[in-house]
Amino acid sequence: MTTNPTWDPAQYLRHAGHRARPFADLLARVPDLPGNPPRIADLGCGPGNVTAVLADRWPTARVTGYDNSPQMLAEAAAHAGPRLDFAHADLADWTPTETYDLLVSNAALQWVPGHLDALPGWLDGLAPGGALAFQVPHNIDAPLHALMRDLGDTPRWKDRLGHVLRRTDSVHAPAVYLDRLTRLGCAVDVWTTTYLHVLRGEDPVLGWVRGTGLRPVLDALADDPDARDAFTAAYRDLLREAYPSTPYGAVLPFRRLFVVATKDG
Structure with a gap:
């Protein structure tokens, strides 16, 4: 989110089914919500397809999706x-201005240093008994990311890309979230799941990461199409x-970290 890459909603939604399952x-x-009707915020809502799921799950709720990407918000408007x-809104400085029953975030916090x-x-903006629920990728050491970092750290690319590549501290260990949120007075449920996504088509893993983690690289090299294509081709070969x-x-193992923190009532 704070990196604020230029998002391509169509590319992101190519794997909408896989991305929506987590x-x-x-x-x-998520437990029963205290409000009647509940107030819900989706933090980092992207193209809005999963935000619409919140409205289906809680049909009386008032739901707002927040994002800092004009491209994603334009796509989300259809929902x-x-x-x-x-x-x-940018999650780097967003704070609740009203009381919510559920704050939910789907694969966004890794972009928020x-x-x-x-x-x-x-949590101050949650009603007693309300919940903060989020999931983030927990695979920063997987080849998908490690190969991008390794390539970006080579002499040809380091000066241009070293500052835009996500590092290993973008997501914390599960126990860190458990400890922090428990100390803040929540009942906390933390778990991880590894999905084995079967992706089809030409270079499907590259297609997957074009919709997410590769976006800052594509932006950094946008003014130099030859360099952009050269990096993408080299990364594609490593992914193959x-x-x-x-x-x-192609099978893409993808580990995710889940947290549901319920505020003491």
């Missing part, structure tokens, strides 16, 4: 309705080796 798994562990709206420091303020094609597609 959100469904997260919501399955707006009488109880569902979208607004611009220092997001642990935001948690107390977010790390995630080989099979007769049924």
Whole structure:
């Protein structure tokens, strides 16, 4: 989020089914909400497709999706309705201005350096018995990211890309979130899941990361198409080796971290 890459909603949504499944798994562990009707915020709502799921799950709720990408918000507007709206906000400095029953975030906090420091303020905006629920990728050491970092740290690319690549501290260990949120007075449920996504098509793993982690690189090299294409081709070749094609597609193991913190009532 704070890196503020230029997002491509169509590219991101190419794997919408795979990306939405962790959100469904997260919501399955969210407890009953205290408000009637509940007030819900989706932090880092992206193209709004999963925000709409919140409105389906809690049909009387008033739901707002927040994002700092004009491209994503333009796509999300198609999902707006009488109880569902979208607004611009950057999670780096967003604080609740009203009381919420649920703050939820789907694969966004990894883009927010220092997001642990935001948690107390977010909890202050929760009603007693309300919940903070989020999931983030927990695979920063997987080839998907490690190969990008290794390539970006080579002499040809380091000066241009060293400052835009996500590092290993972008997401914390599960126990860190458990400890921080428990000390803040929450009942906390933390778990991890590794999904084995079967991706099809030409260079599907590259297609996956083009919608997410590669965006800052593409932005950094946008003024030099030859360099952008050279980096992408070299990274593509590394991904082909790390995630080989099979007769049924390329298998992308993807580990995610889930947190549901319920504020003491």
